[in-house]
Amino acid sequence: MADKVYIFDTTLRDGEQSPGASMTIAEKVEFALQLEKLKVDVIEAGFPISSQGDFDSVREVAEKVKGPIIAGLARAREADIVRCAEALKPAAKKRIHTFVATSDIHVEKKLRKSKEEVIDIAVNAVRTARKYTDDVEFSPEDASRTGKDYLCDVIEAVIDAGATSINIPDTVGYSNPWEFGNLIAYIRKNVSNIESILLSVHCHNDLGLAVANSLAAIRAGARQVECTINGLGERSGNAALEEIVMNLFVRPDVYNNVYTDIETTELFKSSRLLARLTGFDVPRNKAIVGDNSFAHESGIHQDGMLKERTTYEIMSPGDVGWIGTDMVLGKHSGRHAFKNRLKALGYTHLNEKEVEDAFRRFKVLADKKKEVFDDDIMVVIEDEVLTPEPIYALEYLHTISGSGTNLIPTATIKLRKKDETIEEASSGDGPVDAIYKAIEKIVGISGELKDYKISSVSRGKDALGEASIMVKIEEKVVHGRGTSTDIVEASAKAYLNAINKYLNTTYRKNSKSATGEV
Ligand code: KIV
Ligand code: ZN
Numbered sequence: 001m002a003d004k005v006y007i008f009d010t011t012l013r014d015g016e017q018s019p020g021a022s023m024t025i026a027e028k029v030e031f032a033l034q035l036e037k038l039k040v041d042v043i044e045a046g047f048p049i050s051s052q053g054d055f056d057s058v059r060e061v062a063e064k065v066k067g068p069i070i071a072g073l074a075r076a077r078e079a080d081i082v083r084c085a086e087a088l089k090p091a092a093k094k095r096i097h098t099f100v101a102t103s104d105i106h107v108e109k110k111l112r113k114s115k116e117e118v119i120d121i122a123v124n125a126v127r128t129a130r131k132y133t134d135d136v137e138f139s140p141e142d143a144s145r146t147g148k149d150y151l152c153d154v155i156e157a158v159i160d161a162g163a164t165s166i167n168i169p170d171t172v173g174y175s176n177p178w179e180f181g182n183l184i185a186y187i188r189k190n191v192s193n194i195e196s197i198l199l200s201v202h203c204h205n206d207l208g209l210a211v212a213n214s215l216a217a218i219r220a221g222a223r224q225v226e227c228t229i230n231g232l233g234e235r236s237g238n239a240a241l242e243e244i245v246m247n248l249f250v251r252p253d254v255y256n257n258v259y260t261d262i263e264t265t266e267l268f269k270s271s272r273l274l275a276r277l278t279g280f281d282v283p284r285n286k287a288i289v290g291d292n293s294f295a296h297e298s299g300i301h302q303d304g305m306l307k308e309r310t311t312y313e314i315m316s317p318g319d320v321g322w323i324g325t326d327m328v329l330g331k332h333s334g335r336h337a338f339k340n341r342l343k344a345l346g347y348t349h350l351n352e353k354e355v356e357d358a359f360r361r362f363k364v365l366a367d368k369k370k371e372v373f374d375d376d377i378m379v380v381i382e383d384e385v386l387t388p389e390p391i392y393a394l395e396y397l398h399t400i401s402g403s404g405t406n407l408i409p410t411a412t413i414k415l416r417k418k419d420e421t422i423e424e425a426s427s428g429d430g431p432v433d434a435i436y437k438a439i440e441k442i443v444g445i446s447g448e449l450k451d452y453k454i455s456s457v458s459r460g461k462d463a464l465g466e467a468s469i470m471v472k473i474e475e476k477v478v479h480g481r482g483t484s485t486d487i488v489e490a491s492a493k494a495y496l497n498a499i500n501k502y503l504n505t506t507y508r509k510n511s512k513s514a515t516g517e518v
Pocket of ligand 2: 014169171202204
């Protein structure tokens with residue numbers, strides 16, 4: 001019997017630590033529900049002691065997502081573990097993931113403890129966690145820079161104390177496939193009780209080797225990988241889930257025929273959903289889920305593909321849920337065609353009211369643009385149907401701009417806040433600047449625009465435009481997104497989206513301490 005490799009998704013914890021990638025609780029739940037459809041084994045939903053926002057989101061995910069195990073991160077301290085256990089209470093299946101650093105540099109310079117003291121801290125943490133659940137994972141942080149024999153001592157001690165999975169992190173992305181594979185083999189050979197637990201790895205991408213290191217570890221016997229969708233994560237990110245899974249899928253011969261339970265046809269949708277929620281775009285040439293992954297431009301390739309697809313394609317677009325962009329709806333499309341398209345796009349969980357709402361909005365859009373593509377429908381669903389009522393909503397917008405020397409760009413804007421409407425006007429360097437100043441006058445918040453991008457959601461001159469911005473409000477970088485067939489309106493919506501997120505109290509409380517501060 002071939003072995004299963006467990007997929008532990010840490011997008012909502014390690015991925016979300018990426019500056020600017022913060023999500024609201026509702027967005028985290030939406031993403032966790034998608035991870036459930038993707039059939040990951042474990043969702044690490046957050047680091048409950050780091051902030052009230054993280055605590056609330058772990059709790060909410062634990063309440064709403066019942067398929068996968070829900071994990072929470074805790075430093076090797078009683079207060080962290082108790083808080084983590086509290087957040088995980090509603091989970092059907094829960095795991096406490098506790099960690100302490102073990103490399104010389106971390107032990108001496110950061111923890112300022114002796115190696116024996118660190119073993120005691122680790123053992124006590126695991127014992128404490130076991131009081132709350134039978135499923136306890138331990139990570140020796142910076143394992144790849146830890147002396148091998150000391151690392152084995154730590155692992156043996158925490159397994160004796162009750163750890164049920166041991167995770168080996170390449171915390172700073174320092175390792176390479178040869179060294180990391182050998183480290184896993186060494187641990188398997190030298191830790192006497194290792195076969196009683198699930199051996200896991202967690203690789204960072206500082207040298208671009210996170211996926212390669214994870215795969216080397218699987219070849220050497222690791223049976224859980226910690227990874228994130230699109231490789232999102234601090235610095236250069238974590239190992240990309242979709243790349244690891246599809247490597248195992250396409251080349252079982254290289255990996256002892258191990259398998260995962262991942263529903264690969266959900267990969268594309270998971271990737272795009274995360275990109276939309278965080279504003280971290282997927283590069284066109286990104287493996288597996290980039291726009292160009294299945295595009296064959298050169299004549300020789302196209303000729304070969306027409307004769308036999310496998311001449312140039314090692315997996316089919318359908319394997320990863322690439323839905324194709326040929327199917328187009330328009331203003332004459334009826335409810336039936338629309339509902340079928342929703343199903344094909346994976347929106348099977350919408351209730352009757354949401355489907356009706358989506359259909360109504362689709363009709364409004366179809367009146368504005370001739371052809372409605374899948375991406376347009378996804379934007380309508382994500383931004384308008386599944387997004388809760390904002391604090392400030394755009395009611396009216398009028399701008400004046402032009403290239404004449406005496407022309408001063410101005411904007412008049414009306415926002416709705418519950419039953420109240422507020423109007424303001426402002427001038428600026430351009431229409432967008434004028435709009436942002438008028439919005440700031442109304443909401444009383446001023447942000448520093450860090451990034452501003454306009455792109456088209458689908459094809460055609462009448463395509464929906466998407467404004468995606470990063471704005472710094474006080475010390476927090478917030479992502480905002482807005483779509484419209486008018487890019488000035490899309491820009492206004494993006495700024496309001498960022499402000500609404502910021503004003504969402506749980507989001508604001510979500511400023512966390514780094515996991516390294518032990
Ligand atoms: O990179 C790391 O070491 C971590 C641990 C908390 C597992 O994220
Ligand atoms: Zn990490």
